[in-house]
Amino acid sequence: LSEGSYQRKGFTVAINILxxxxxxVMRKMVIKTLRLIRGLPLGEIYEAANGQEGxxxxxxxxxxxxxxxxxxxxxxxxxxIQQLRQNPETKDLAVIVVxxxxxxxxxxxxxxxxxxxxxxxxxxxxxxKQIIELTGVSxxxxxxxxxxxxxxxDF
Amino acid sequence: xxxxxxxxxxxxxxxxFEDLSLQLPNPVLNDEQHxxxxxxxxxxxxxxxxxxxxxxRMCGEVLPDLxxxxxxxxxxxxxxxxxxxxxxxxxxxxxxxxxxxxGARKICHIAAPLTLDADxxxxxxxxxxxxxxxxxxxxxxxxxxxLYIDRESSLCVGEPS
Numbered sequence: 552l553s554e555g556s557y558q559r560k561g562f563t564v565a566i567n568i569l570x571x572x573x574x575x576v577m578r579k580m581v582i583k584t585l586r587l588i589r590g591l592p593l594g595e596i597y598e599a600a601n602g603q604e605g606x607x608x609x610x611x612x613x614x615x616x617x618x619x620x621x622x623x624x625x626x627x628x629x630x631x632i633q634q635l636r637q638n639p640e641t642k643d644l645a646v647i648v649v650x651x652x653x654x655x656x657x658x659x660x661x662x663x664x665x666x667x668x669x670x671x672x673x674x675x676x677x678x679x680k681q682i683i684e685l686t687g688v689s690x691x692x693x694x695x696x697x698x699x700x701x702x703x704x705d706f
Numbered sequence: 707x708x709x710x711x712x713x714x715x716x717x718x719x720x721x722x723f724e725d726l727s728l729q730l731p732n733p734v735l736n737d738e739q740h741x742x743x744x745x746x747x748x749x750x751x752x753x754x755x756x757x758x759x760x761x762x763r764m765c766g767e768v769l770p771d772l773x774x775x776x777x778x779x780x781x782x783x784x785x786x787x788x789x790x791x792x793x794x795x796x797x798x799x800x801x802x803x804x805x806x807x808x809g810a811r812k813i814c815h816i817a818a819p820l821t822l823d824a825d826x827x828x829x830x831x832x833x834x835x836x837x838x839x840x841x842x843x844x845x846x847x848x849x850x851x852x853l854y855i856d857r858e859s860s861l862c863v864g865e866p867s
Contacts, residue, residue, distance in 0.1 A: 573818060574790050574791075574793065574794045574797075575786075575787070575790055576773065576776055576777060576787055576790045576791045576794055577790075577794050579777055579778075580776055580777070580778075583777075583778050622797070622815070622816050622817070622818065623818070624818050650801070651797055651798050651800065651801020651802065651816065652801060653801055653802065653804055653805030653810065654804075654805060654810065654811065654812060654813045654814065655805075655810045655811050656811045656812070656813055657813050670801075671726070671797075671798050671801065672722065672725035672726040672798060
């Protein structure tokens, strides 16, 4: 098992991630941060500029985790999450809201939809923690080898 | 202008520049920063528990460095990327500020950032005095952050936590 990969039930898995944000700069920042997270088994990374584009990507690609902004034109992240939860194919998708949202009531509402929350600006550590919590994958560094071992449930 | 409101705005802006773009803001402007001319501006409206505008103006040659720092790239960022980065900085300042103004459980909806061209900025100058305004020194320039609050929605403003 190479450094930075996860192992579960004998298989190495990679997470396909969808980043939804109307700011192209912020999408690049999020993707850069994902690549900085040691041990995260990144698969494909897809981008969308609003909730509507995000839902379209979900229909087109296999996505394991969506990182979604809230305040976006065309379709907000809130609407996107509500719609994907109503679709049998995407209702169980792991979603983390990455937003400037500061209202506890609104954050709690998003959490009731099963979404994690990371406040902008965010650190790689915070994003990593949320990803591990939400996807169920956990890992620990093996002493000396730098390999990663996991024990979480399936996605 | 309300001192507590200014303190909250300053804190939110400095934190955003530090955390989002790894800039080191300085509170006391030097001559070069004072004399820097306006290069770009963006406005963000918000409504809900409180209604108003936040305007962020960048003076001097600070936006290219700020954008490159956000992107983590050495190349000169495009104009589009610079405007995008400016909007995101304003968005984060606004998002950090509003819960302190209205309380953590109240909801405010923040609109998408709007680039302010010369005509719009002229109309902004004609607006009444902002509820709060701060200047922050950044390298060879400065950022000006102004907060406008609709008087009818400002019942609880002025007591940031």
